[in-house]
Amino acid sequence: MANKDDALADWSTGFFDCCSDGSSCCLTCWCPCVTFGRIAEIVDRGATGCCVHGTLYCLLGGFTHLGPSVYAWIYRTKMRKTYNIDGNECRDCLASCFCVNVSLCQQYRELKNRGYDLSAGWEGNAHLQGGGATAAPALEGGMTR
Template identity: 45%
Template sequence: MPQLDKPAAAPASWSSGLFDCFDLCTYRCLTWWCPCVTFGRVAEMVDMGSTSCGDSAARYALLATVTGGCQWIYTYSYRGKMRGRPRRGARGDCCVHFCCERCALCQEYRELAARGYHPSLGWQLNMERRAAATAPPAVHYMAG
């Protein structure tokens, strides 16, 4: 499996603030009305394609429905994975997802975009785009 320049690679800090979700952007609206989709996209990228957006979104929706809104118990761990510290700082990640989960999801989505990924395309297409961008240019010789 190809390595991601790791959405899980630890940035020194986030490229945007937690409350920068109040700008006018598509994923902010998507996250407000359907946070399971935003989470699914983030999870697919962080898990480097080992889980699909659909599977993660379905788990999110199921947990939200069954637990009455305690899906943050599942989602906060991905924040730590993105920072490259799944265990360290877990308490803070947990608090952020508990208190303002939608802003946290938007921040994580923006972070992936800042690292050059397009979460809406999914893991496979992102990897294909990266491979095409790093491939040497094709040289065509004309017979003559």
């Protein structure tokens, strides 16, 4: 019998709920590299900064249209596994390769709904929570709609 805590959660917002957060929607529309960089920094727990991820995202886009999508796919899967969100690699791939900006918007909203201020970065969130540079926002329980 599975433990109640092992249950997979749903995303806190729907895939196409981009307009529910106009600021992240506009940011992703005009500067997807910034959105991706912020997401990746939080998912990596500050191991690599926003600027590094965002620059690599842009560089990959300069060489091929598929590069940023694959990079986003890797981080969508990593984020989903980190937060125990229902899904699989195939769905992550489809979301990232065919609707990369919509996927990034959903990930951005998810992290915001989990208490992160993505513009503050990993260290900024840790300091906002009073936990130093090694802690993340303290959250209890799973996400609900």
